[in-house]
Amino acid sequence: MKHILFILFFIYSNYISYSQNNLLLNEYKKGRLKTELIFSIGGDTNDPDEMLIWPNSIGLDQKGNLFILDSKESIIKKYNKYGKFIRKFGRKGRGPGEFLSSNKLGIAPNGDIYIYDSMSFHFCVFNNYGKFIKNINFNDIIWKMRFSKNGIYIETQRIIRKGKIGTNYVKVIMYNYALEKKRTIFKYKLKSWIYGKVGKSKMALHLPFRENVYWDITSTSDLIVAYTDGYKIEVYSPKGELKRTFSHTAEKRKISEREKVKIINDYLNDQGNSTAVRNFIRSNLQFPVYAPYFKMIHIDEYDNVLLTTYHKIKNNYLVDIFSKEGKFINQIRISKDILTENSIFNDGNIYSNYGGNDTFGEVRKYKIIN
DSSP states (O other): OHHHHHHHHHHHHHHHHHHHHHHHHHHHHHTBOEEEEEEEEESSOOOTTTOOSOEEEEEEOTTOOEEEEETTTTEEEEEOTTSOEEEEEOEESSSTTEESSEEEEEEOTTSOEEEEETTTTEEEEEOTTSOEEEEEEOOSOEEEEEEETTEEEEEEEEEEEETTEEEEEEEEEEEOTTOOEEEEEEEEEEEEEEEEEETTEEEEEEOTTOOOEEEEEOTTOOEEEEETTTTEEEEEOTTSOEEEEEEOOOOOOBOOHHHHHHHHHHHHHHHOOOHHHHHHHHHHOOOOSBOOSEEEEEEOTTOOEEEEEEEEETTEEEEEEEOTTSOEEEEEEEETTTOOTTOEEETTEEEEEEOOSSSOOEEEEEEEEO
């Protein structure tokens, strides 16, 4: 009897998963992803349990609990899947369970919470209830990380300067949960910086609209690497083996003069508005004619690949959708307010974090609807 019940439960679970996947694919094929807001945490609130200053990183555990790292406050806040506050833990400092500059959060398959401290060069590890477990040293700067059942994928970068040009050497390496290196999955280099001097001051300009590489992982721990240069996508196994490569034909969008002026003004606000600085920026900042093919990558819960392009229609970004096998599904419209760099697809929902500069931060949960 137990055996029969298990089989029925297995069939039912797979039917639900298949139906949900079909629902998502149907929405993709319609050409537009519609959502409704389920809850919002942070924003304009006086509730200390909900207030967020800089929600730099978010994560979900196996039960759907939401963890938010507020990097400004050096606090992790835990909420259930309905957005109800459960607890907070962590604080600024140098002691056990404390951090000086926390900017990355990850959740292990067993529910442990990993917080990376970029100033102290270590991870603080907590259990799912916020109890401090240990610190683990990690002597490198982390640009991005993803947690899987096979280990932790970590991106590091080294900037090498030759004359006026700075190149980022990018590596994605898999580590186990003790932060011991297992293997390098892929590496790449990017021309990223222009260097120079204004008087005695050194200047560094980050190249706008440069070609780039984006990556994320699937539910089976495969690594999806998307190159804007040539619109090429590679799929690597957790062992670092190249499983397949596919590409796509698309049109690039021309960069407008308005965009160029905005970027130059942003640099002037950051670097100073003297005549010498203005002349250096205007003479050295290089703009390509066209923007890259895309600027963000996401993997949904069924391992479809979403690449957000630079094309917009009114208040919607155009997003290219591919199956995990590399088949192009459609280009769809998604409201520009929905997806952020760290958005998470889970159980028919999208979780996204916002703000943290001039406004209070916010984390929202959207439900995908038909």
